[in-house]
Structures are given as structure tokens and as C-alpha cells.
Amino acid sequence: MLNNKAIFGFIAAAVTLPAFAETQCQNHPAAEQIPPAKFQEQLKAEGYQIRTFKKTDGNCYEIYGKNKEGKRVEIYFDTKTGKPVKSEVK
Template identity: 35%
Template structure:
């Protein structure tokens, strides 16, 4: 019984940490541009691959490109990029 309670507590702590990490990107703000000024996400993908990134998935948020990838150092990241300049936007 104690083992089960300890397991549940650990699971709760892990889930809370994951939830906090998942909501952390809510602070990312890209400059708002009209969609007509945005460069294509394919162009961003080509740029990142040329720089050594391995892209798993890309999404379009309201004002940013959101990229799930491995960076050139091999670290798994969720990164945000300005859709006009392709500058990386930090949290």
C-alpha cells in the first residue's frame, strides 16, 4: 500500500512538472505582422536544415512559427521564430 501511495505521489509531481513545462511557451510573443508579409514555413525549414537542425514538426501560432526539432547540438527543442525575419524568439 505504501509503495502504491509513493508511486501516485511521484506520478503527480511528474505530471505537474510536465504541465508547467508545456505552458511555459505561453510567454513567447512575436511581433504581429499581416499574414501577407510572412515568409513560408518551407523557407524557414530549408534555412534551419542548412544550419544543422532536424525538424520533427512545425506549427503556425497566431504570430510565430513554432518548431519542434533537434538543434545543431542535437538537443530536442521547441523553438519559436519570427515569421518575417526568421529570428529566433526567446521566452
């Protein structure tokens, strides 16, 4: 049987794990980045429905929404090239 310290340690590790798993993108100077509003418009023109759009601490643009097939997606993009760095279709 686990004691309270072991349970607390397990919970603390599980809670902090996502912070270590964040996707990292190259840090581009602001003048070289695609402006967020312009990039969102490009994505919408490609058929994405964006529920959430943000710039991550890891220097990526991240979206939550649906792709043109209507499937839920979470995608990280390079801020300069607009190319996907990591994606998950749900």
C-alpha cells in the same frame, strides 16, 4: 486536508496555465512573412532536424526537434525576420 473544490481549483489552474504562457510575436502581414516551407528549408540548412513545425496562435513559427549538436530544442521564431524570440534546449 484539501477538500474537493480546492483540489479541482488547483487542477483547473494547472491545466490552463500553459495557455497564458504562450510566446507572442509581432503580427506581420502575410506578404511580409517568410513562407513556412522556405523557412523550414533554411533551418534544415543550418543543421536543425525538425520533428514539428507550426505557426502558433501567438504569430510565431515554432519548431520542436534537434539542433546541429543533436540536442532537443523548442524554438519560437519571428515570422518576418526568422530570428529566435524564445528557445529552450533540453
